[in-house]
Amino acid sequence: xxxxxxxxxxxxxxxxxxxxxxxxxxxxxxxxxxxxxxxxxxxxxxxxxxxxxxxxxxxxxxxxxxxxxxxxxxxxxxxxxxxxxxxxxxxxxxxxxxxxxxxxxxxxxxxxxxxxxxxxxxxxxxxxxxxxxxxxxxxxxxxxxxxxxxxxxxxxxxxxxxxxxxxxxxxxxxxxxxxxxxxxxxxxxxxxxxxxxxxxxxxxxxxxxxxxxxxxxxxxxxxxxxxxxxxxxxxxxxxxxxxxxxxxxxxxxxxxxxxxxxxxxxxxxxxxxxxxxxxxxxxxxxxxxxxxxxxxxxxxxxxxxxxxxxxxxxxxxxxxxxxxxxxxxxxxxxxxxxxxxxxxxxxxxxxxxxxxxxxxxxxxxxxxxxxx
Amino acid sequence: xxxxxxxxxxxxxxxxxxxxxxxxxxxxxxxxxxxxxxxxxxxxxxxxxxxxxxxxxxxxxxxxxxxxxxxxxxxxxxxxxxxxxxxxxxxxxxxxxxxxxxxxxxxxxxxxxxxxxxxxxxxxxxxxxxxxxxxxxxxxxxxxxxxxxxxxxxxxxxxxxxxxxxxxxxxxxxxxxxxxxxxxxxxxxxxxxxxxxxxxxxxxxxxxxxxxxxxxxxxxxxxxxxxxxxxxxxxxxxxxxxxxxxxxxxxxxxxxxxx
Numbered sequence: 149x150x151x152x153x154x155x156x157x158x159x160x161x162x163x164x165x166x167x168x169x170x171x172x173x174x175x176x177x178x179x180x181x182x183x184x185x186x187x188x189x190x191x192x193x194x195x196x197x198x199x200x201x202x203x204x205x206x207x208x209x210x211x212x213x214x215x216x217x218x219x220x221x222x223x224x225x226x227x228x229x230x231x232x233x234x235x236x237x238x239x240x241x242x243x244x245x246x247x248x249x250x251x252x253x254x255x256x257x258x259x260x261x262x263x264x265x266x267x268x269x270x271x272x273x274x275x276x277x278x279x280x281x282x283x284x285x286x287x288x289x290x291x292x293x294x295x296x297x298x299x300x301x302x303x304x305x306x307x308x309x310x311x312x313x314x315x316x317x318x319x320x321x322x323x324x325x326x327x328x329x330x331x332x333x334x335x336x337x338x339x340x341x342x343x344x345x346x347x348x349x350x351x352x353x354x355x356x357x358x359x360x361x362x363x364x365x366x367x368x369x370x371x372x373x374x375x376x377x378x379x380x381x382x383x384x385x386x387x388x389x390x391x392x393x394x395x396x397x398x399x400x401x402x403x404x405x406x407x408x409x410x411x412x413x414x415x416x417x418x419x420x421x422x423x424x425x426x427x428x429x430x431x432x433x434x435x436x437x438x439x440x441x442x443x444x445x446x447x448x449x450x451x452x453x454x455x456x457x458x459x460x461x462x463x464x465x466x467x468x469x470x471x472x473x474x475x476x477x478x479x480x481x482x483x484x485x486x487x488x489x490x491x492x493x494x495x496x497x498x499x500x501x502x503x504x505x506x507x508x509x510x511x512x513x514x515x516x517x518x519x520x
Numbered sequence: 521x522x523x524x525x526x527x528x529x530x531x532x533x534x535x536x537x538x539x540x541x542x543x544x545x546x547x548x549x550x551x552x553x554x555x556x557x558x559x560x561x562x563x564x565x566x567x568x569x570x571x572x573x574x575x576x577x578x579x580x581x582x583x584x585x586x587x588x589x590x591x592x593x594x595x596x597x598x599x600x601x602x603x604x605x606x607x608x609x610x611x612x613x614x615x616x617x618x619x620x621x622x623x624x625x626x627x628x629x630x631x632x633x634x635x636x637x638x639x640x641x642x643x644x645x646x647x648x649x650x651x652x653x654x655x656x657x658x659x660x661x662x663x664x665x666x667x668x669x670x671x672x673x674x675x676x677x678x679x680x681x682x683x684x685x686x687x688x689x690x691x692x693x694x695x696x697x698x699x700x701x702x703x704x705x706x707x708x709x710x711x712x713x714x715x716x717x718x719x720x721x722x723x724x725x726x727x728x729x730x731x732x733x734x735x736x737x738x739x740x741x742x743x744x745x746x747x748x749x750x751x752x753x754x755x756x757x758x759x760x761x762x763x764x765x766x767x768x769x770x771x772x773x774x775x776x777x778x779x
Contacts, residue, residue, distance in 0.1 A: 173680040174602065177632040206680040206712070207644055211637065233711055238640075241647035245654070482661040483615035 150203060151175050154186050165190045168201035171209030180212070187216035199227040210234035275475050278401070282471065285395075285402045300403035301410075308369035308404075309411030313418060315368070316361055320419035323360060324426025327351065332434035341435045345442055346519075348427035349450035353458050354517070357420035359506055362465035365412060366498035370473040373404055374494035377477025378487045405470040412466025413459040420458065453517030461509055465502050472498040523586035524549050525683050525715045526571060531580035533566060540566055542739040544580070550682075553709060553716040555726045557761065558736035564719040565609075567736065568687055571717070572606055584683065602626075604683035605676030609691055611668040613660040619646075619671050620656035626678040645674040650704060666697040670704070677708070684709065686718035690725045702728045723762075735761075 150169040157164040169175070176183055197217075199205075214235060219242060221235065253259060289296050331347045377400065380386050386396055424446070431437045476494035480487050526548040533540040540563035548554050558564050569575040571582055573589040582589055587600055613622050623642045627633055633641070643653055649670040660668065669689065676684060689705060690698035702725050709716050720726055726733060726747070733750045735742045737757045743750050751762050 174599075177630055180632050180637070204713075207648075208641060208680055211640055211644065215637070215640070237648060237711075238644055241644045244643070244647055244652060483659065485616035 152183060152209065154183070154190060156190060159196075163190070163193060163195045164198060165195050166198045166201060167213075168203070170203045171205040171212070173206060173208035176209050176212055183212060184216065187213060191216045191218070191222075195222065196224040197222050197226065199225065199231060202228070202231055205231050205234050207234060207237065210238055214238050274479070275471070278471060278475050278478075281397045282402060282405055285398050288398065289402070295398065297399055297403045300399065301407050304403050304407030305411050307372075308365065308408055309415060312365060312368055312411075312415055316364055316415055316419040317422045319360065319364060320357070320423035321426040323356065324348065324352065324423035324428075325430045327356070327423075328427035328430035329434060332431060336435065341437065342441075342445070344427075344431045344435060344437060345445040346449045348424065348431070349446050350454060350518075352420050352423045352427065353450055354454040355458075355506075355510075357423060358416045358458050358461035358465060359502065360423075361412065361415045361419045361462065362469060362502040363499055365408070365415065365466065366469045366473075366502065367495055369408065370469045370498045371491050371495050373470065373473035374477040374480075374491045375487065377474060378480030378490060381478065381480050382482045382487070401470075401474045404474060405467055408466040408470040409463050410466075412469075413462035416458055416462035449519065451517045451519065457509070457513050457517060461506065464505060464509075468501050468505060469498045472501055522550060525552075525585060526717060527581075527583040527586070528567075528571070529581050529583075531567075531570070531577050531582065533563065533570070533575075534578050539739055541577070544736075544740045546734060546741050546744065548715060548717055550715055551713065553706070553729055553731045554718070555730035555733045556717065556719045556736055557721070557726060557733060559757065559761075562736050563739075564736055565687055568685055568717070568719050572604075572685060573601075602679045603681055604685060605679065605681035607669070607672050607676045607684070607686045607689060609687040611660070611672040613663075613668060613672060613675070615660050618657055618659050619651075619663070622660070622671060623656075623674045623678055626675065630679070641678070642674075645677055648677065648708065649674045665692050666701065669693065669701055673705070673708075677712075680712075681714070683715045683717070686716065686720075688720060688722075689718055690720065690722050695724070698722065698725065699728075705729060 152171045152175050153167070153169045155166040155168070157166060221239075227235075328344060328348050331344055332341075335341055335344055335347075377386075380400075386400070389396060389399065428437075428439060428442045431442060432439060473494045476490045476497070480490045524547040526546065528544060528546040531544040532542045544567070556564050556567065566575060570577050571584070584600060585603060587596075589600065590597065613619075614625065617625065620642055623645050624638050627638045627641055642656065646653060646656060651667065651670055651674070655667065655671075658667075660671070663671065684705075686705070690701060693701060705716070706729055708714065716729075718725075718729065730747065732745060733747055734744045735750060735758060737755075742755065743753050743758065750758060
């Protein structure tokens with residue numbers, strides 16, 4: 149393939165620039181800077197341009213020349229008509245109205261802060277509206293039990309409950325082992341070995357179990373819910389449902405929230421039990437505390453109220469994880485960037501909300517279920 | 521005779537138990553505008569995706585510009601891929617980029633041009649597909665169907681391809697838009713000397729645009745020739761496709777007279 153060539157011929161009435169070869173993107177792009185500089189030099193003074201020896205020229209090649217010519221046809225230009233078209237196209241494009249960036253307002257800074265606060269308030273209002281809608285849907289279902297979306301609830305229970313069992317069990321077991329091991333190291337120094345049951349029992353049942361499961365579920369099911377609703381919005385499936393008279397709140401959001409509110413306490417129970425087993429195994433190995441002793445002591449040192457608190461936390465966490473996930477899912481705009489940022493925001497917000505709720509629980513239940 | 525732009529030899533494709541193509545041969549010469557037609561499920565889009573290299577055939581070879589699609593290192597494959605542009609059926613614009621960045625993307629990937637030159641080239645491409653500079657700031661979600669196709673065409677043309685592959689270029693456009701889009705494609709292909717292969721259902725598009733028609737049926741190219749030649753072939757599929765009442769109207773409208 150012949151490359152783009154430039155020849156300079158000095159004549160008595162000025163300079164002749166003869167271009168030949170292929171001036172295409174493929175041939176010129178490898179040495180754009182070099183060619184541009186050479187053309188720049190050739191364009192100085194009153195040059196005559198001879199392009200008749202060009203093999204082919206495409207837009208990229210023509211643009212290179214056009215820029216060297218200062219965005220106008222040179223005074224003397226010899227060129228074949230079919231090649232001239234490439235330059236005429238650029239000339240037409242140049243005469244389109246320019247793309248002007250909108251002028252920056254002097255109050256730009258204030259506007260940024262203002263729109264950010266309005267955005268935050270709208271976020272909050274939307275979330276309140278979503279919770280309100282859920283309340284209305286709940287009331288509706290109590291009045292008309294036939295409208296209960298049983299299939300969806302059951303499917304969500306399976307997806308976010310049953311299928312989360314292996315991972316919550318694994319994580320729960322390992323956390324139980326680690327917690328027990330670390331406590332055992334400390335307790336040994338004081339000879340307070342038997343208190344391992346108190347520490348593990350109380351810590352896991354009341355605090356760690358629910359939070360751990362909530363974090364896992366937020367990452368697992370929360371992100372899935374956001375992505376699903378988001379893609380349904382992008383592909384206009386939600387609009388299609390609306391035109392068939394199907395309420396999105398009742399059919400899409402209600403089952404997710406209900407299912408997770410039911411599934412989470414069960415998962416908490418499951419994960420906590422496995423974690424206790426992990427703690428028990430570790431305690432036996434580290435401190436020689438027998439399984440029988442562990443079983444006998446546990447109900448005595450961990451009052452049943454703690455279990456109820458843990459389960460209640462599970463239900464509330466589950467409800468909020470689902471609500472937050474749905475809230476962000478409905479905010480997805482039809483582009484990939486928005487989908488990814490909303491999914492991220494959903495998980496981060498859900499986990500933050502879980503921690504905040506946990507703190508509220510800790511304060512609200514500080515007089516309940518703690519021995520002494 | 522120079523090497524054909526596309527050469528497909530003894531191609532065979534199987535999905536599960538079903539043979540989509542078997543013993544398919546096709547050559548597209550430089551400067552041709554070839555329409556690929558065929559019934560639903562006859563494997564038109566599959567063939568197009570194999571030409572692009574998105575799907576691998578079970579047997580047979582595909583050469584573009586006399587070179588195989590695969591092998592010979594990343595640099596060669598990339599250089600070959602820069603010689604053709606593809607217009608996907610739904611545009612396949614990057615939804616996270618605005619129109620300007622969508623068209624600029626292939627140019628930026630080259631890493632040869634500075635932002636000024638890219639700006640100029642993108643503006644040129646926008647004007648070539650008859651869009652205005654201010655459209656450059658729109659996001660794909662804000663575009664109408666016709667504009668999506670135009671932007672996608674501008675992006676396909678960004679690297680000055682020699683071969684343009686179009687999948688259902690007029691699907692989803694109203695007759696008026698589809699007319700003007702077809703005119704645009706024809707004008708650009710003439711001016712830029714493109715070779716074009718398109719998959720279409722739309723007889724208006726086919727009659728307006730193509731210099732040759734390839735009929736894909738019974739797992740191979742049943743017939744390959746000009747619109748008039750094809751219409752004179754006596755075969756049930758061709759009769760149904762070209763000589764239905766709707767088709768006759770469309771073809772008469774564009775000056776082809778069916779028998």
